[in-house]
Amino acid sequence: MTGARRRQGGSAVGITAWQLVWMVVTTLAIEDATVIDHFLAHVAGIDSWVSILVAAPMGLLGVWAIATLASRRRGFDLVAILRNDLGWLVYLLGPAFVLLFIADATLSSRTFVLVAKTLGEEAYVPEGAFLLLLIGTAMWGAWLGIEVVARVNTAVLWLVDVPLGIFLAALGTNHESLVRLLPILANGWGPIWDMAMFMLGKTGEFVVILVYATAVEVPAKLTRASLWGFCLLIVMALGHSVGPALTFGQSVSDVTWPSYSQIRAIEFGRFLQNLAVTAVIFWIHGFWLETTLFLDAAARTTAKVLGMRSHRKLLLVLGPVVFGLVYLIPTEAQALSERRLLDTWGFLILGLVVPILLLVISVLRGRASRTATPSRRGTPLIR
């Protein structure tokens, strides 16, 4: 675990750039293995990998813009940048970001329940129990501070997720065939562009980096870490889209959760099977982290917009709000529809376009490399 540096007294001062990036990468990776996969397979079918390659350069540019903004505007977080560069518009964009983060936390909680239901036996456990565990631990994690969340994430990611993921990928289904990727672009470029825009919007989740920018010890490392993290995500996305296509061929577009179905199809030597239950480890970790991160981001952004000194009490309000909102999206179809809408437009505009505009404004005003002189209301919240 890459630990946070310490003050002389022994207390931690923040998180490293890599810890922050790993959190974003983990949240996107779990979505990649569930909802992203779902949309890619349903819309672009066996050509989904082309969508990823089309979206990758644009996404790389967007991530570079977000990370550059975060690393060059030292001492500023998202709200501080909005307040300094856009003035009163912070009262418009700030709440918009809060709603975006709450919506993401809600949808990640709902998606967790949906995918957990595919395990079958879970049906005997009330849905509320899952949500209570997920959102409760998310609130608690956010209450303890982003440093604790980052450490938990890094530990689980490298000690559990990565070894297990490599193990499952190495096993394969023993039924893959490259020929199933043919013909390429049989349905034209329409679905490809459609999904490329969706993927690009998904990249907008990197905007959460701006919320925690002031908690990062060495912001200068954010750009490099973010770009590497994004490249890793592209590789994972390609694996998650190509793998099921190699196994299921064109019928992959009829599969609800392609990556999960591929894990279910694993059979090694006719004796190593039934590995689907291991997916729950990824789900719990990934969706817990996503809920925690965006719930915390919503609370922090709200606190900053309202000029509150601490965001903790807001967690006690926003947590139950997320819990209640989940019940407004009861079905799989609704959740997936909302997810696509949120990612394609919400994160694309607020998560990608707005940061790029902010970077352009910063550069034009010649403020990009200046250090902030924080006002009382703009004081970053570091925990």
Add this chain to the structure above:
Amino acid sequence: MSRKRRGCLAVVLCLLALAPILAGCWNKYETNELLIPDGFGFDWHNGKYYAIASLYNTRAAMTPGGGAGGSAGQSSVVPETFHLTGHGTDPGQALTDMNHVSTRHILWAPSLIVLIGQAAAQHGIGAILDTLTHEPWFRPTIAVMIVHGTVRALLDTRQSGPETSVSRSLKLLEQTTHFDESAAWAPRLFDVYRIDADQGRSLLLPAFRLTGDAYPKGPPFAISDSAVLLNDRLVAWLPRSQVRMVLWMTGRFVRSTFAITCGGGAGSVDVDHASARVLPVIAGGQLKAMDVTLTARASLIKPCGTHDITTLQEAAAAAVDTEASSTIAWVKDHGYDVLGFGTDVYRASPSVWARVGQNWPGALATLPVDLRVQLTLATVGLTKS
């Protein structure tokens, strides 16, 4: 990190580690509350689906001397295996009805085979497979097989010998079909779906038939001609002798022995490595022919009349050529594309497929197939007669 925070970190990690228990598996049931199916299937009769499962009785294992496999002289009222049945107008309804027959929980996870009766297959296997794939308890690695007659009749058979139950015999046959290319190929549930989505392709499924004249210690049923399905319905039976060339041409060949004749004698070779290259010949936007190249490496089992390697190789290649030509002729005559030529055309050129695919059985009947066999006799054995 302070000590307090380290404690919090440990607690959060522990909670996350405990969380999977909520999602999991079978901890709700004790072993003796479970029924473990090994073979199950569906029949169709008088407009209704019938679900039937052969189940291991876990209580039998806990009863002293219990189970059909107990030693002579001991008897028990607790059978080692028994059947549950249910019926309904829909496969899901039949399955639910069957589940409700027993108070015990059926643990579907170890299921290896789903059998589909002849009438049900003729009615269409789509509804059955849709039901199974939407049930989270069933695995996509379950093998799908057809039964001549009814599943009920097959599961009702009893035999003595080392294999003490029908379900175990089925498991043995399932393994046979998986590893022995000469018998058939047991496609997994996801294979069936994938193939069904292929262009113009007919699905091939292995089938069982009750034999009635089995050896005393063998199961009273055997692998028979394979079932050919078109649009999820059973439409024909592919002779068992043709199956291995279908498997070879579709890339699923494992190993097989071919009889050869040369110099007035009979011999045999063992083909242990085989591959196939199937390419559509497209010129001027028209499908002209299918180019099929079969490549094999074989070992000599018994020479036929000569020890000349070249002659033996040619004889072996001729044997493969004859059988492959026969299989291609069957496909063209019947119009059921079990070889997946239509998919090959689509992958090579979707626009060409859009034209020829409209009347694929007709186009298949007149489509020239250029067959080439490249066989290498790699091992000729250690003795010389």
